[in-house]
Amino acid sequence: MDMQMTGRVAIVTGATANIGRAISLGLAAEGVKLVAVGRDQAAGARLVEQAIAAGAQDARFVAADLSDPAAPGQILAAASALGEVAILVNNVGGNIGAGFFVDSDPASWAGDIDLNLGTLLRMTHATLPGMIARKAGAIVNIGSTAGIVGDYMLPVYSAAKAAVHGFTKVLAKEVGPHGIRVNCVAPYGTVSRDPAAFSSGSRFHPDRNFFGRAFASTSPKDMEKRSRQTVLGRPVAFAEEVASLAVYLASDQAGFITGQVYPVDGGSLL
Structure with a gap:
């Protein structure tokens, strides 16, 4: 399918790892002019080479x-x-820590909220005037199923992602x-099938061991409550499966779609 995106300037934030990297490469395959944003210079240089x-x-x-x-x-x-x-x-998104809300440090809330919502608001606010002036544009936000059902022991992250979903709808209107479609x-x-797909800042980078540390003291009972079963025989999505939907929504092929939140969840919400 020709997505009719050749030569268009596309910005992808959080571009050097996992979902962002896959979206960047998916857009690159459609011939865009890619502006990849991240914090890891080495991963960014590799991504540029791969995108070309x-x-x-x-x-x-x-x-x-x-x-x-x-x-x-x-x-x-x-x-x-580039144009x-x-x-x-x-x-851009993620979570700074994990645990029960009652035990959380109020000083940590702002970090999760800004990482998932504040960054999105600022980038969108800066980009919109140009799109409005041209009467054209596509914005794709990356939310989370946590924002739909609430991820156990990730209360502030879940709330922030729910806000991303709500902002998507109101901005589309x-x-x-x-x-402009949103x-x-x-x-x-x-997760990515490529072990080299995680930049230094990624929660999935093996040197960070984010999830191991975040849930190190979690009881087996609470870990069981955290799990959601898919119906497709594997517990996770692959980054390219998420990216393909994001690329479609950014394209003219999705020209009559706006204000929607699409789960990529393997049926875990059924």
Whole structure:
């Protein structure tokens, strides 16, 4: 299927690992001019090489930390060298810790909220004026099934992802008259089949052991409550399966779809 994206400028945040990397390479295969955003310079350089090899008309890496309010301006300045931004994929997200809300430190809440929602709001706010001026654009937010059902022991993360879903809907109403579509992909647990696909900042990088540390003291009973069964015979999605939907939603083939939140969950919500 021709996605009719050749030559379009696409920004992908959180681009150097797992879902973001797969989306970047999926868009590259459609011939976009890719602006990949992340914090790991080495992973960014590898991604640019892979994107060009996959078919991107151009590809550039912008080293930026989206927790910095100045980052969106930096990213858009780099993108302007390639043309007007047609596609924005807001993929930055994750969780700082895990546990029960009653035991949480209020000082930690802002970190999870800003990582998952604040970064998205700032990047979208900076990008929208250009899209509105051109009366065209596609925004794809990466949410989570946690924002639909609530992930046990991830209360603030789940709430922040639910906010991403809600923001997707209201923004779609607001900017639809300007020819801009806004949709959201809500994955279940997702991993890459490529062990080299995790940048230094990724929760899945083996050196970080994020999940092992986060749930080290969790009882077997609580770990059982955390698990959700899929109906497809494997417990996780692969990054390319999430990416294919994000690429479709960013394309003209999805030209009459907006304001939707699509789970990629293996039937775990059934």
